Amino acid sequence: MTFIRLALCLSLLSVTQWAQAEATRYPLTIQSCNRDVTFNQAPTHAVSHDINMTQMMLALGLKPRMAGYSGISGWKAVTPEMQVILDGLPELASKYPSIETLLNANVDFFFAGWDYGMRVGGDLTPQTLTPLGINVYELTESCAFVMKRPAASLEDTYNDLRNLGKIFDVQDRANALIAQMQQSVADTRKTLPESRPRVFLYDSGEDRAMTSGRLGIPHALIEAAGGDDILGDIDASWTRINWETVVERNPEVIVIVDYSEVSAEQKQHFLEHNPALQSVAAIRNKRFIVIPYVQATPGIDNVVAIKTLAKGFHPQ
Template sequence: MTSRFLLLLALLLGSAPALADATHYPLTIQSCDRQVVFDQAPRHAVSHDINMTQMMLALGLKPRMVGYSGISGWKSVTPEMAKILDGLPELAAKYPSVETLLNADVDFFFAGWDYGMRVGGDLTPQTLQPLGINVYELTESCAFVMKRPAASLDDTYNDLRNLGRIFDVQDRANQLIASMQAQVADIRQHLPTRQPRVFLYDSGEDRAMTSGRLGMPQALIEAAGGRNILDDLETSWTRVNWENVVERNPEVIVIVDYGEVSAQQKEQFLLNHPALQSVDAIKQRRFIVIPYVQATPGIDNVLAVRTLAQGFHAQ
């Protein structure tokens, strides 16, 4: 969360698309490979992870929420984010349980696969729906449960649009989407034609946690005028051998900053890794750091595209 988040919200007061029709319930929403029916707007919602919590707060949904989960256990909360979260309880520092949601009388859970839910786990749409809890799945994460195209910024726009319909705040959602689209279009208007080879490093020492074409970093790198060196991998967040990185010889390395290992420590690990010494990005010390909240689907994707574009094409 940065001051740019507040700027983005301020833009909602500017020019906007035509007013949308109000939601008529019951409402059917496509969520991954499921259709979810809402008889009314949720009144006791919970969001999981910092990116999805940001989306809901940006849409003015705090009064409809009973809490959030999965933030303090993984990422630091900025002072700006703390102010916005004030008064909203964190139900679980990492992963909530079914009992946690039931005890909070939750009727809506916004999460994703590998973002609070795992295939075959205790907390899934299939386990929660019979308990009266509707689940909306983060679009980008659908790659874990179904075949889908490469990740794009449209995934984030789709989530905002669907949340707008579910909670009957379509106008606010449409204005936010239009603002984000305009900012990305402005960035792309000034990009050179050459696309540098880019490797995203999330974490890991024996093997590297990174993203193939189905993860949001693919969309961010592409929108910023770069080329993900792993854009041929039909996978989302995944691990690869360092030999794969060396063979594809990235010119720029993007480091995701979160967790106990700092971005500076990650950079030093890469610089000292014996197998990477022939890689152009290592030899030229070309690193770009973005926080976790920008690397995952959400309203800060625009900030990531701007930062990456500036770093990719710096003279």
């Protein structure tokens, strides 16, 4: 059973077996990045942007409270499993929704992130949407684009789930899902040896490499799976680096993010045949691990990524 199926099953089960959380009392104020957001009631026409945030909403059983989602089909292939879960929920925009699109759908809540549907100074921001009656909750990991914060961690995703639980008054579902995720990570970490291979995450790019520094969730995934992120000292989230840096730090394993028009196979072929990279240990020994975009971005599938990475880092 995949983790998203497990999460969705949890959202449908009775929560009597879990400690009952206190019901949300509105008005409710939630911290989102460096802002306070007040909710006078639970949203009824919510929109999530991107596949990872949409998974979070659906895993909490919030489909009936949603007006739709955005930013999935225009960027990533939707798996048959995900298509079943999305059935009946309209995609308001294949890439980025406009303000008019959200207003026409009577949206009262937008769950997105910086560089995940929003950009500083862009059309869709908390500053542009709040005056229109649309509350915005920002993906915690993405706050690094608008404020100083520590390295990304799995606690970022747990924080988002807790806050969504409070906002929609489904705290018991959120707590149950977080507990399952924490147990899965703990079970994986029990099996890890002390050795930690040097790891580089490759998202895309040929002239320069799109990757992640310590402020992006891939750093947390690599570390949790028993690897040593070669860019763990880079104070950035998703960013670009020169290939010289990759050669100098000589990763023993390369993690490829699979999405978009360029396949993981094409990305690996580029790396293997780039003359400048032939001295890199991971390329000489053909040690590549592929994870899909939804596992490499903050969300409930991070626990699946950690299991996959741990097996690839420590095949013994």
